[in-house]
Amino acid sequence: MRSFDDTVREALGGPLTAADVAILQLNIGYVCNLRCKHCHLSAGPDRGERMSLEVMDEALRAVSRYGIRTVDITGGAPELNPYLRHLVAGARAAGSHVIVRTNLTVLLEPAMADLPEFYRDQGVEVVASLPHVVGASVDRVRGGGTFEKSLSVLRRLNSLGYGKEGTGLVLNLVYNPPGAILPGPQRELEDRYRRELAARGIVFDGLFAFANMALGRFREFLVRSRGLESYLAQVRRAFNAATLEGLMCRHLVSVRWDGTLFDCDFNQVPGLPVDEACPRHITAFDPGRLARRRIVTDEHCFVCTAGAGTS
Amino acid sequence: MADYYNSDDLERFGEVGKHKPELFRKFMDWYQASLEAGALTKREKALIGLGVAHAIQCPYCIDAFTRECIAEGMDMEHITEAVHTASAVRGGAALIHGLQAGNTAEKILL
Ligand code: SF4
Numbered sequence: 353m354r355s356f357d358d359t360v361r362e363a364l365g366g367p368l369t370a371a372d373v374a375i376l377q378l379n380i381g382y383v384c385n386l387r388c389k390h391c392h393l394s395a396g397p398d399r400g401e402r403m404s405l406e407v408m409d410e411a412l413r414a415v416s417r418y419g420i421r422t423v424d425i426t427g428g429a430p431e432l433n434p435y436l437r438h439l440v441a442g443a444r445a446a447g448s449h450v451i452v453r454t455n456l457t458v459l460l461e462p463a464m465a466d467l468p469e470f471y472r473d474q475g476v477e478v479v480a481s482l483p484h485v486v487g488a489s490v491d492r493v494r495g496g497g498t499f500e501k502s503l504s505v506l507r508r509l510n511s512l513g514y515g516k517e518g519t520g521l522v523l524n525l526v527y528n529p530p531g532a533i534l535p536g537p538q539r540e541l542e543d544r545y546r547r548e549l550a551a552r553g554i555v556f557d558g559l560f561a562f563a564n565m566a567l568g569r570f571r572e573f574l575v576r577s578r579g580l581e582s583y584l585a586q587v588r589r590a591f592n593a594a595t596l597e598g599l600m601c602r603h604l605v606s607v608r609w610d611g612t613l614f615d616c617d618f619n620q621v622p623g624l625p626v627d628e629a630c631p632r633h634i635t636a637f638d639p640g641r642l643a644r645r646r647i648v649t650d651e652h653c654f655v656c657t658a659g660a661g662t663s
Numbered sequence: 664m665a666d667y668y669n670s671d672d673l674e675r676f677g678e679v680g681k682h683k684p685e686l687f688r689k690f691m692d693w694y695q696a697s698l699e700a701g702a703l704t705k706r707e708k709a710l711i712g713l714g715v716a717h718a719i720q721c722p723y724c725i726d727a728f729t730r731e732c733i734a735e736g737m738d739m740e741h742i743t744e745a746v747h748t749a750s751a752v753r754g755g756a757a758l759i760h761g762l763q764a765g766n767t768a769e770k771i772l773l
Pocket residue numbers: 599600601602615616617618619647648649650652653654656663
C-alpha cells in the first residue's frame with residue numbers, strides 16, 4: 353500500500369514541508385474532566401502530564417522574541433493547568449492573538465467561575481468542541497448530560513459578547529462525526545448548527561468540521577470494533593491533494609507539555625517529534641529552521657487530507 | 664453469497680457508468696438532487712432512504728443509509744423504528760393481498 357509520503361510526493365513533486373511558523377500551539381496537558389470516545393490523546397481525569405511553569409515561560413520567551421502571531425492553547429482541558437491565565441496574559445502582553453480550545457463543560461467547575469470574563473478581558477478567541485447538535489449524539493460520545501451543560505456555557509459566553517457581531521470576541525465551534533464516518537460538507541453542517549442553536553438562543557462565528565483521528569482512544573475503538581482497516585481505507589480513498597496547501601502542520605509548531613516540539617498535536621500520540629535536522633525542544637526554538645523543515649508524516653496523516661481536509 | 668454481495672463494491676458504484684456514462688451521470692445528478700434538503704430535511708430523507716433500503720433489502724443501500732442516519736445524529740433506536748415502519752408497510756402490503764386471494768377463491772369455489 354502506498355505510504356502517505358509517497359502519495360504527497362506524487363501530488364506535490366516533493367515531500368511535505370513547512371511554509372511558515374505563524375502559530376505556536378501549546379498542549380499544556382493531557383488531563384481532562386471528560387473522557388470522550390473520539391479523543392486522539394486519550395485524555396481524561398487520570399492523566400498526569402501537565403506543562404510546568406518553566407516550560408511555559410520558555411514558550412513565552414520564544415513567542416515574544418520571534419513575534420509569533422498566534423498562540424493556540426490546547427489540552428486535554430487546558431483550563432485544568434493551573435498556569436493557564438499566566439500563559440494567556442503573557443502571550444497577549446507579547447502581542448499575540450490567543451486561541452483557547454475548550455470542551456465547554458470544564459468551565460462549569462467552581463474554580464473556573466470567572467474564566468469566561470478573563471477570556472473576554474484578554475480578547476481570547478474561543479474554539480469550543482460541540483461534536484453534534486443532536487444532544488443524544490453528544491452525550492453518547494462525551495458522557496450523559498454533556499450536551500445541555502455545553503449549551504449553558506455557550507449561552508454564558510454569548511452573554512459576555514462572544515459570537516456576537518461587533519464585539520470582536522470570536523467563538524468558533526468544532527464538529528466531529530459520531531463514529532467511523534467522515535464529516536459531511538462543512539457548509540451544510542454550519543448552516544444546521546446555526547439554525548438549531550439559534551432555536552436554543554445560541555450564536556457563534558464559524559464551525560470547523562474535523563474528522564476523527566485514527567489515534568488514541570478512537571483508534572482503540574476502531575480496533576475493538578474491527579473497523580480500523582475500513583476506516584483507514586475510507587480516508588485513503590477520500591485523499592484530496594487540494595488540502596495539502598493548508599495543512600496545519602505547514603503553519604504551526606506544536607509544543608508538548610514537556611517542551612518537545614512536534615509538527616502537530618496528532619504526532620504527539622505516536623511520539624514523532626519534528627525532523628531531527630531541527631532543534632526538538634522549546635529551549636532551542638528556532639523558527640528560521642523550523643519554517644523550512646520537512647514534516648514527519650505517517651499513515652494517520654491521511655485523515656487530515658480526506659475530503660475537504662481536517663486541519 | 665460472498666460472490667454476489669461484496670462490501671467493497673459499494674465504493675465501486677461509479678464503475679456502473681463505464682459503458683453508458685451519460686445515463687449514469689443523469690442518474691447521479693437526479694439521485695443527488697433528490698437527496699438534498701428541500702421541503703424535507705436531510706435527516707428526513709436519510710430515514711426514508713433507510714426505510715426503502717430495508718424494504719428492497721439492498722445491502723449496499725442499508726450500509727450507505729445507516730451511515731447517513733448516524734451522521735445525522737440518529738442512533739439504533741431511530742434506525743430500528745425506521746426498519747419497523749418499513750417492515751410494517753411491507754407486511755401490510757402483503758397482507759392486504761389476502762383480499763385478492765379471497766376474491767379469486769370466491770370466484771372459483773363452489
Ligand atoms: S497528522 Fe500532523 S503531520 Fe500529518 S498531515 Fe496532519 S497535521 Fe500534518
